[in-house]
Amino acid sequence: MAEPSEVVAQTASDDPEVGLSGVASLRALVEAVEELQVRRARELGWSWQQIAGLLGVSKQAVHQKYGKGERKRRSLR
Numbered sequence: 001m002a003e004p005s006e007v008v009a010q011t012a013s014d015d016p017e018v019g020l021s022g023v024a025s026l027r028a029l030v031e032a033v034e035e036l037q038v039r040r041a042r043e044l045g046w047s048w049q050q051i052a053g054l055l056g057v058s059k060q061a062v063h064q065k066y067g068k069g070e071r072k073r074r075s076l077r
Contacts, residue, residue, distance in 0.1 A: 004029065038066045 010022025052059040
């Protein structure tokens with residue numbers, strides 16, 4: 001993966017192929033960072049409601065996206 005600053009620069013390209021590639025890379029980066037932060041928040045005891053509020057989505061949406069397998073992970077500790 002390219003450096004984040006390079007990816008941001010790609011999105012400003014006059015070439016749609018380069019610009020859209022940059023958008024796709026940013027989307028993947030944001031998804032990875034969001035998952036990391038949601039998992040960290042849950043490990044620290046945050047509720048789905050707290051997380052959802054900060055992400056601007058419903059608690060059901062965030063739970064559906066990230067809640068799978070959580071009980072298994074927590075029970076393994």
